[in-house]
Amino acid sequence: MTNEKAFIIFLIFLFWALATIITFAFVRGVAGNVRTIEALVLGKRKQGKKYFIQILINDEEKEIQANEKGYDTIENGNQVLLIRKNRVIGVRGKFYDGQEEGGN
Structure with missing residues (x-):
């Protein structure tokens, strides 16, 4: 027993x-498998009717063109940042082995 x-x-x-x-x-x-983004919006400028946003992303400075409402997206590899009023307000992209992840 x-x-x-x-x-x-x-x-x-x-x-x-x-x-x-x-x-x-x-x-x-x-x-x-999670990849992180370090993004910082440095500033915004207007040239004629076009808006431009300066962004520091993963220690690399980029300038992107925004639409008239100040919304824009920037691609960083498989990830897309949504920017509004000098702030990153969302990240969408492929974080895990091709599986879509989204967020606001």
Whole structure:
């Protein structure tokens, strides 16, 4: 009887350890695929009827043309930034292995 109890306790521990390892491996794998964007809007200027936004993205300065309402998008690899009134208000793009992620 004691051998059966010990065996059952061993099996429970084995399944618990396996489930824990699989859970941590999955969480670590998903978190490892996330790419972050560091974006900062430096300023905005108007030239005639056109608006331009200066942006610092991943330590690289870019200037993009905005529409008349101040909205615009900028592509950074697979990611698209939505900019309004000198602020980055949303990021859309492919973050995990081709799976679409969106947000505002």
